[in-house]
Amino acid sequence: MSYVENITRDGETTTVRIGDASALATLRRGKRLGATVTASPDGTITIVRTALHLAGEDVTETQVTVTLIPDAKPAHLTKTQYEDLQRIRLAGDRARRLPDGRIAAAFWRIPQTAAKRLYDRGFVVVRTDDGVEVNIAGLLAMAAYEHPARTTRPRGWHSPAEAVINTPRVQRMHPYQRNDRTSAAVCTCGFRRTLDERAYAVVAKNGHLGEVLTAALAAA
Numbered sequence: 001m002s003y004v005e006n007i008t009r010d011g012e013t014t015t016v017r018i019g020d021a022s023a024l025a026t027l028r029r030g031k032r033l034g035a036t037v038t039a040s041p042d043g044t045i046t047i048v049r050t051a052l053h054l055a056g057e058d059v060t061e062t063q064v065t066v067t068l069i070p071d072a073k074p075a076h077l078t079k080t081q082y083e084d085l086q087r088i089r090l091a092g093d094r095a096r097r098l099p100d101g102r103i104a105a106a107f108w109r110i111p112q113t114a115a116k117r118l119y120d121r122g123f124v125v126v127r128t129d130d131g132v133e134v135n136i137a138g139l140l141a142m143a144a145y146e147h148p149a150r151t152t153r154p155r156g157w158h159s160p161a162e163a164v165i166n167t168p169r170v171q172r173m174h175p176y177q178r179n180d181r182t183s184a185a186v187c188t189c190g191f192r193r194t195l196d197e198r199a200y201a202v203v204a205k206n207g208h209l210g211e212v213l214t215a216a217l218a219a220a
Helices: 020-032 080-096 112-120 136-146 198-219
Strands: 004-009 012-018 036-041 043-054 056-072 103-105 109-111 122-128 133-134 156-158 176-179 181-185 192-195
Touching: 004 020, 012 020, 020 043, 020 056, 020 122, 020 136, 036 198, 056 176, 080 103, 080 109, 080 112, 080 133, 080 136, 080 192, 109 112, 112 122, 133 136, 181 198, 192 198
Parallel strands: none
Antiparallel strands: 004 012, 004 056, 036 043, 043 056, 103 109, 122 133, 156 176, 181 192
16 A cells, blocks of 8 residues: 655645555654654544754744555455454564465464455555564554444434334424434444434544544554
């Protein structure tokens, strides 16, 4: 997977295209410099840091913003892929690419075909010493797998007594019916927010997912 890197400094933006390894290095450098790192559900990473410049007795601040925009939409993990990425993370520096294409993750061996899928989808990156590590896309995909957030369907026009929708025509209002448009953003981690409109619930769901994805980058 490749990324479009936008670097904004002093009102000027420079755009370049970088690969997985460079994107991971950029993220780690930003973290070392104390930058604020956030992730959005579409996989975009935003890195913001403030640089101090000393000119005689004056100190000026310059804000530098780096955005990493992936070329492809975030891919969904299967259970097997999630488990393989977990093994690679647990193996740490011991995770390596073998000559036959398999991935050695401590005591586990990830088959060649499964390893190729991880490479092709940009979930892992191979270092120059054949070491294998989970990259940005892999970390975000793992977090999304662990937090399958969704929104509930509004009840719509329904009878308060029977709690069922009696008509498929949304515009028709029965004297004894009411329109319930509330929707909840829910996640298996226990997160839940009930709001007046489903559109608001979608915003809450995306906000929760953004927080989860941002936290996942701490492991990079």
